[in-house]
Amino acid sequence: MMRSIAMLDLKAEFNVFADEIREAVDGVLTSQQFVGGPAVAALEKTMCERVGVADAVAVSSGTDALLCTMMALGIGAGDEVIVPTFTFFATAGSVWRLGARPVFVDIDPKTFNVDPRSIEAAITPKTKAIVAVHLFGQCAEMDAINSIAVEHGLKVIEDAAQAIGAKYHGRSACALGDVACLSFYPTKNLGGFGEGGMIMSNDRTFIDVARQLRNHGQSGTYIHERVGGNFRLDTMKAAILLVKQRHLDEFTERRRAHAAIYDAQLANSCVDTPQVGEHQEMVYHQYSILTDRRDALCDRLRERGVGCGVYYPLPLHLQPCFASLGYKKGSLPVAEDTCERIMSLPCHPMMNDSDVKFVVDCIDEFHGASTCSHEPRADTARSH
Numbered sequence: 001m002m003r004s005i006a007m008l009d010l011k012a013e014f015n016v017f018a019d020e021i022r023e024a025v026d027g028v029l030t031s032q033q034f035v036g037g038p039a040v041a042a043l044e045k046t047m048c049e050r051v052g053v054a055d056a057v058a059v060s061s062g063t064d065a066l067l068c069t070m071m072a073l074g075i076g077a078g079d080e081v082i083v084p085t086f087t088f089f090a091t092a093g094s095v096w097r098l099g100a101r102p103v104f105v106d107i108d109p110k111t112f113n114v115d116p117r118s119i120e121a122a123i124t125p126k127t128k129a130i131v132a133v134h135l136f137g138q139c140a141e142m143d144a145i146n147s148i149a150v151e152h153g154l155k156v157i158e159d160a161a162q163a164i165g166a167k168y169h170g171r172s173a174c175a176l177g178d179v180a181c182l183s184f185y186p187t188k189n190l191g192g193f194g195e196g197g198m199i200m201s202n203d204r205t206f207i208d209v210a211r212q213l214r215n216h217g218q219s220g221t222y223i224h225e226r227v228g229g230n231f232r233l234d235t236m237k238a239a240i241l242l243v244k245q246r247h248l249d250e251f252t253e254r255r256r257a258h259a260a261i262y263d264a265q266l267a268n269s270c271v272d273t274p275q276v277g278e279h280q281e282m283v284y285h286q287y288s289i290l291t292d293r294r295d296a297l298c299d300r301l302r303e304r305g306v307g308c309g310v311y312y313p314l315p316l317h318l319q320p321c322f323a324s325l326g327y328k329k330g331s332l333p334v335a336e337d338t339c340e341r342i343m344s345l346p347c348h349p350m351m352n353d354s355d356v357k358f359v360v361d362c363i364d365e366f367h368g369a370s371t372c373s374h375e376p377r378a379d380t381a382r383s384h
């Protein structure tokens with residue numbers, strides 16, 4: 001039988017904690033409370049303790065976390081929000097939905113995260129906030145971003161959808177900006193059983209506003225102080241996430257161990273492996289490599305039963321829905337080049353060392369005896 005190594009194996013993960021989850025679900029069924037309630041409050045508290053942030057509002061998705069955050073910050077028509085062009089759509093879609101303008105900036109070719117120098121160049125009197133996305137599980141350069149924000153009086157929103165558990169200079173993602181947004185989408189490192197997300201901040205006044213907005217801006221029963229939305233999280237999902245988060249650190253360590261094997265074994269191959277700064281602890285939501293033969297390598301891996309993904313094939317500034325913003329091909333060249341050469345390898349907690357080595361063998365076999373034009377990108381140190 002052909003070996004099969006998928007990008008994720010949620011069925012195998014479920015087997016690890018099936019009994020605990022069934023018990024938690026049973027508790028919710030018995031309570032017959034399905035929205036909000038003690039499980040949601042407990043999840044908020046647990047996540048705050050985990051990352052070292054004062055308060056949190058659990059919401060219906062990572063997208064709604066971003067949207068509700070921007071609503072609570074008062075972002076709207078006439079405002080600009082700086083967003084990396086190389087990220088998932090939701091980061092920018094939320095800005096647009098509020099009538100504000102996403103101002104796209106380029107990325108650092110080594111980390112795929114936003115380049116702080118391009119942020120500085122994009123600031124105008126209309127800029128209200130910067131979204132710092134911690135892409136693939138590595139934190140953006142928050143020291144530089146925060147100092148730009150302080151200098152210009154801007155808010156920093158961490159989009160930590162892919163980075164729960166990541167650390168930057170020893171501090172946790174979600175505790176690095178003014179406010180952080182998480183996603184519990186099933187494929188995330190802490191994935192729920194359905195949609196879910198969270199807003200986290202040390203600013204309790206902001207959190208109070210976000211909490212109100214989550215429930216149609218109600219300050220009392222049927223008294224609406226603001227226009228919010230239905231951004232509430234289901235009780236069942238919170239109860240399940242409370243169980244799953246107990247296994248998060250162990251799962252993260254497994255991802256990091258796989259990444260270490262990939263790093264070592266692909267060091268002299270024809271592909272560029274991810275670059276992780278000494279001050280970073282990356283959680284490898286994705287293990288993304290760069291190669292000039294991306295599509296052919298992906299096809300070959302799939303033929304051999306190995307999953308692979310392309311995150312992301314088109315930068316946001318070139319998306320059809322943002323055409324009216326006037327960006328052209330060539331506007332943000334690092335991200336554009338990355339979109340053509342990037343691909344992600346399986347790096348999930350249920351793989352074992354031999355699976356990782358098999359993926360490496362498939363990559364080596366694909367390149368065969370061919371010599372690569374490739375020079376290893378040696379300038380950023382790694383740490384795991």
Ligand SMILES: Cc1ncc(COP(=O)(O)O)c(C=O)c1O
Nearest residue numbers: 061062063088090161183184185
């Ligand atoms: C960087 C980033 N931001 C935001 C989101 C949106 O999260 P959700 O899918 O939970 O709405 C995601 C998830 O795909 C993401 O990867």
